[in-house]
Amino acid sequence: MPISCPSCTFLNEVSVLICELCETPLAAVKSPTKKTPPSHPSEVIDLCDDDSSADESEDKFTPSSVNHTASTSTSATTNTSTNKNFLQQLVDYRSSSAKRQKLTLQDHTPAKSKSISNSNSNHPPAPLLFHMTYCNQHRDSSLNKFSLSLTDVFSGPFTHALISNFLISPQHLMSAAPRLKSVPSLCIYGSMYDQENHALRESRGNMKLYQALVSRYGSMHSKFAFLFYETGVRIAIFTNNWINEPFLTNGVYVQDFPRKGDKSAKTTTFEEELVRYLRKVGGPLGGSAGKMESFFPNQNLPSNIEESIRKLPPSKTISLPASLTKAQRHAAHKLCEKLKFVHETSREGPQKNCLVVTNPTKNLNPSPMSHDSTPTVPAASVSYIEMIRNFDFSRANAILIASVPGKYKTEEHRWGQSALRHHLQDVPHLENSKVLCQFSSFGGTTQKHVEELTEAFSTTSDPTSTSPSIVEANSLIVWPSLENVLVSYAGLRSGHAIPAQLKNVLTEGGEKNSFILKESIAKHLHLWRSGGDSDRTLAAPHIKSFTRFSEDGQLSYFLLASHNFSKSAWGQIQLKGKQLSMESYELGVLFKPSLFFESDDETGEDENECFSCTPTHPKLGLFGFVNTKKFRYPKAAVKLVSGASVSGACPEGTLLCPVPYALPPQKYGQGDVPWCSDFSHANKRSFTMPQVTHPCP
Numbered sequence: 001m002p003i004s005c006p007s008c009t010f011l012n013e014v015s016v017l018i019c020e021l022c023e024t025p026l027a028a029v030k031s032p033t034k035k036t037p038p039s040h041p042s043e044v045i046d047l048c049d050d051d052s053s054a055d056e057s058e059d060k061f062t063p064s065s066v067n068h069t070a071s072t073s074t075s076a077t078t079n080t081s082t083n084k085n086f087l088q089q090l091v092d093y094r095s096s097s098a099k100r101q102k103l104t105l106q107d108h109t110p111a112k113s114k115s116i117s118n119s120n121s122n123h124p125p126a127p128l129l130f131h132m133t134y135c136n137q138h139r140d141s142s143l144n145k146f147s148l149s150l151t152d153v154f155s156g157p158f159t160h161a162l163i164s165n166f167l168i169s170p171q172h173l174m175s176a177a178p179r180l181k182s183v184p185s186l187c188i189y190g191s192m193y194d195q196e197n198h199a200l201r202e203s204r205g206n207m208k209l210y211q212a213l214v215s216r217y218g219s220m221h222s223k224f225a226f227l228f229y230e231t232g233v234r235i236a237i238f239t240n241n242w243i244n245e246p247f248l249t250n251g252v253y254v255q256d257f258p259r260k261g262d263k264s265a266k267t268t269t270f271e272e273e274l275v276r277y278l279r280k281v282g283g284p285l286g287g288s289a290g291k292m293e294s295f296f297p298n299q300n301l302p303s304n305i306e307e308s309i310r311k312l313p314p315s316k317t318i319s320l321p322a323s324l325t326k327a328q329r330h331a332a333h334k335l336c337e338k339l340k341f342v343h344e345t346s347r348e349g350p351q352k353n354c355l356v357v358t359n360p361t362k363n364l365n366p367s368p369m370s371h372d373s374t375p376t377v378p379a380a381s382v383s384y385i386e387m388i389r390n391f392d393f394s395r396a397n398a399i400l401i402a403s404v405p406g407k408y409k410t411e412e413h414r415w416g417q418s419a420l421r422h423h424l425q426d427v428p429h430l431e432n433s434k435v436l437c438q439f440s441s442f443g444g445t446t447q448k449h450v451e452e453l454t455e456a457f458s459t460t461s462d463p464t465s466t467s468p469s470i471v472e473a474n475s476l477i478v479w480p481s482l483e484n485v486l487v488s489y490a491g492l493r494s495g496h497a498i499p500a501q502l503k504n505v506l507t508e509g510g511e512k513n514s515f516i517l518k519e520s521i522a523k524h525l526h527l528w529r530s531g532g533d534s535d536r537t538l539a540a541p542h543i544k545s546f547t548r549f550s551e552d553g554q555l556s557y558f559l560l561a562s563h564n565f566s567k568s569a570w571g572q573i574q575l576k577g578k579q580l581s582m583e584s585y586e587l588g589v590l591f592k593p594s595l596f597f598e599s600d601d602e603t604g605e606d607e608n609e610c611f612s613c614t615p616t617h618p619k620l621g622l623f624g625f626v627n628t629k630k631f632r633y634p635k636a637a638v639k640l641v642s643g644a645s646v647s648g649a650c651p652e653g654t655l656l657c658p659v660p661y662a663l664p665p666q667k668y669g670q671g672d673v674p675w676c677s678d679f680s681h682a683n684k685r686s687f688t689m690p691q692v693t694h695p696c697p
Contacts, residue, residue, distance in 0.1 A: 035523065059148050104602035114458050123625050126650035128643070129397060129591045129657055130560050131626065133240055133250040135489075143535040146625050146658070148252055150176035153236045155616035161185035164212075164281075165223045166562075167241035176242075180207055186284060186384065188212055190220035190585075204620040210283045213232045218405050218583030221569065223562050226384070229613040232258045233391045235274075237589055239440075239562060245497055247489035248542040249660050251560050253398060253589045254615045254626055260392045270396040271388065278385050280404040281585065283337070285384060301331045309335055312359045319346070322353040329355060341633045368441060394633070395611070395630035398589035399423055399594070401561060403569055407581045417456040418580050420559070426594050427557050429462035430550040436526075438478035439659065440542045442500035443566040447520040453570055454524075457546050477521060477565070478541075478665050480528040482673040482689070485540060493681045494540035502678040506692065514691045517674065522695050525674060526665035531642070536660050544588075549663050555640040558657040561588020593638045595632050596655065629657065670694050 015313035079177045124146055136147035154161075154177035168189050174181065185207045212220035223238040235257065242504055278285050301309075305320060309332070312318055318334060331353055336343040342358040401423070403416040413422035435457045454475040480498060488494040506515035517525070530536035544563055548556035563569040563586045571582040610628040612621050637653025642663050650656075668674070673692045 002660050032268075035238060061526065062245060062588060081453040088493065094164050105120070111476075113660050121185060124643075124656060126641075126654040126656045127627055127631060128329060129627075129640075129655055130253040130589070130624070132250050132658060132660065133238070133252055134246065135249070138247040143539065148254065148619060148626070150242065151616070152619050153225060153234070153252065153254060154179065154227065155617055156227075156229060156234075158234070158613070159183055160384070160387065161227040162226040162228075163224070164188040164189075165238070165242050166190035166219060166221045169243040172244045184208075186210065186220075187284070188220060188281060190214075192643075208284065212281060212283065213330060214405055214585065215583045218568050220585045221562050221564075222402075224587055225524065226388070227613070228387055232256050232613045233388070237562075237587055239422050239558070239560065241497075241542075245490075245542070247494060247539060248497055249536060249539040250541045251545070251658075251660075253560055254428045254620065256393060256611055256620070256628065257391045257393050258611045259390055267389075268393045268396065268599060270393040270398075270400060273400040274393070275385055275388055276389070277400070277402040277404065280402075280406075280539065291649075301328055301335065305332070308341070309341070309357055312341065312357065314359050317358045319351045320355040320357065320544060322351075324355065332357075345631065356672075371540045397627060397631055398591055399595060401559065401563075401588045401590050402564065403571065403582050403584060403586035405583050406584065407574075407579055410573065410578060410580050410628065416569070416580055416582050417453065417573075418571065419460045420570075420590070421456050422556060423590055423592065424457075425461060427460050427548070427592050429460040430548065430554060430556050433548050433550045433556060434474045434476055434664065435546075435548045436476045436478060436663075436665070437546050437565055438541065438565040439544045440498050441564040441566070442479065442504050443564065443568070444501075444504050445518070445520055445565070449567060449572075450520050450524070452573060456570070457548070462542065465661075475524055476526050476665060477524040478528055478661055480675045481539060481668070482675050482679060484528045484537070485675045485679075487538065488540040489538050490540070492680050495675060495677065497542050497556035498540060498675060499677045500675060502676040505674050505676050509691070509693060511691075512583070514693070515697060516693045519695045522668075525668040527668060527672065529662045529666055530660060531662040539659070543660060545659070547657070547659070549659075551664070553642040553663055555642060555659075557590060558594040558640060559588055559590045559658070562586045563588055591655070591657065593640055596633055596638045597635045621657045668694065 017265075128146060132144075132147045134147045134152075135143050150173075158179065163180075163185065166189070168187070183206060187207050188210050188442065190212060197256050214220060223240065225234070225236040225238070227234040227236070233256070234254065236252060236254045238250065238252045240252075245311050270367060272483055304323075308318055309320075320329075333343060336357055339359075342360055344356055346352055346354050346356050379610065394462070398563070401419055408415055408418070410418045413419055435454060437457060438453070458475065479500075485492065485498070502515075504518075505521070506517060509515050509528040528537065528541050546559040546561070549554075566584075568583040569586050571580040612624075612626075612628045614620050615622045618624055620628075622628055632651040637651070639654050640657060641650075641654060643656045643658040670693075673690055679690075
């Protein structure tokens with residue numbers, strides 16, 4: 001029997017001494033003893049799947065509240081039967097997650113995905129526009145068919161790297177991409193744990209660090225890697241953080257682009273949007289980081305502290321008070337970068353949490369991105385924006401959708417939901433189609449906010465499709481249930497990667513442990529279920545995707561992005577529709593049919609030839625399954641479809657999106673409880689199942 005970790009509930013093999021996920025020491029396995037099974041199933045389910053006895057206290061998981069068919073007035077016999085069914089269901093699901101340990105099961109035989117697993121070919125039946133990331137919980141499953149790992153993306157002899165992510169584990173990143181230590185690279189990050197920040201600075205080699213400056217409600221949430229080779233550049237846009245969470249469902253878009261030749265010197269829309277975004281990131285990339293001052297009104301540094309920084313003598317250090325507000329620290333960071341002073345937050349000693357500022361003397365040209373006084377690469381030695389200009393992006397099979405902090409005119413159609421609305425204006429409206437939003441963080445939502453974003457995702461060439469009544473009736477939200485998380489590969493640890501405060505999803509009911517689903521989202525909620533491979537259901541969703549689909553699996557568009565369903569990510573429309581205000585950096589890719597139409601102005605020379613920065617790589621090489629060419633077809637032949645709807649060969653012009661959930665998804669029932677992060681704060685062994693009332697039928 002597998003050993004359950006007491007911290008993260010991960011099922012480990014009996015031979016291991018520490019948890020493979022969180023490295024928590026595991027208890028020694030006792031010799032098995034025969035036990036007489038009880039005549040009736042227990043009313044309490046132990047989520048840890050071990051034989052240890054539990055205290056009979058309030059930390060119990062009671063399945064009696066999860067009754068999808070019977071009301072509370074049913075007889076005791078019916079309740080016992082229902083509890084038995086739920087117990088068996090949960091045990092089966094938890095046991096099925098042990099398949100990654102290659103255990104023998106009797107009652108769980110996963111269905112094979114019809115889309116890509118019915119053939120021994122090394123290529124999909126049609127080109128895939130993006131890929132799932134590698135999930136090491138089930139190596140032999142179709143779950144990893146045509147998937148990419150971080151090591152795959154960072155393969156080959158790249159000479160420079162520009163990377164960014166919200167959360168980065170130095171050990172995880174450096175083990176997957178050791179070349180980052182030996183080549184000039186810039187890492188733009190949103191946040192790190194203190195010890196990991198220190199570890200990355202200690203082991204980074206030639207890597208420079210820059211923490212993007214955002215408001216107190218925003219973040220650097222973009223997840224990308226731009227790798228520069230002698231022959232080309234690799235653009236990779238992720239949905240996953242670079243931390244040790246290989247048990248989640250994530251996606252990645254990867255495409256290689258060659259250097260510009262004499263006939264491809266003109267710039268493209270993809271290039272201009274990419275350069276515009278990098279300039280807005282600012283800092284070591286140059287350009288402007290947006291009008292950040294608007295987020296911090298009247299929060300300038302005290303005059304005495306500003307004067308002390310400006311008059312700091314060479315080779316001297318000053319410690320700023322730990323009591324500075326976040327806005328004041330932001331102002332101090334900007335001033336230090338302007339003066340090219342080294343600044344770092346002290347993590348230990350009497351100056352703990354104080355901002356330490358140093359005026360360097362030996363470094364004549366200190367880099368504003370450097371966090372110590374001895375950078376390994378001279379400042380301003382690499383201009384990544386100028387490097388981007390050297391490559392031909394006319395082969396792009398995607399459209400960039402970015403968000404940057406600041407306030408912008410909606411008529412510019414450059415950022416957030418304003419850019420999305422602009423690009424969806426030529427998307428045809430499919431009959432009986434629905435809009436689906438799937439994401440991994442549930443922020444505060446109001447009825448107005450939900451309507452505003454769903455209207456943006458509902459934009460088509462048919463103006464009548466965006467009427468309020470049609471949008472409300474045809475907008476779906478895929479969000480995992482509590483059961484989805486409990487039975488996932490990592491159990492409650494998966495839930496930590498899917499944050500949602502209880503107050504944003506539920507409201508208090510009249511009785512203890514009873515709640516009411518918020519009416520603004522109740523009618524839209526649907527379950528996380530795969531479209532053919534049960535292993536995918538067990539990999540909790542961290543991917544962010546948005547699409548419009550028809551009943552036959554055809555897609556009007558598909559968006560893979562770092563954006564969640566929030567105002568800070570997509571922006572909030574203000575001033576009667578004239579202004580868009582955003583607070584976070586985000587980056588995603590949009591696929592729509594018109595992008596793949598043949599045009600008369602295309603030369604046709606060299607554009608359809610395959611190209612790869614790593615031509616011999618088994619996955620990303622010239623003979624791999626990752627796209628190495630530009631896809632353009634006659635208008636009538638282009639068709640975007642969900643991978644789960646394909647069985648067999650596809651006609652030319654068919655492009656696959658490996659949608660990881662069922663289309664159409666299953667609607668929440670009265671017994672389904674939406675996942676909330678507050679549940680993970682309960683006792684990690686077991687807890688009481690909440691009772692949730694749905695206001696909508």
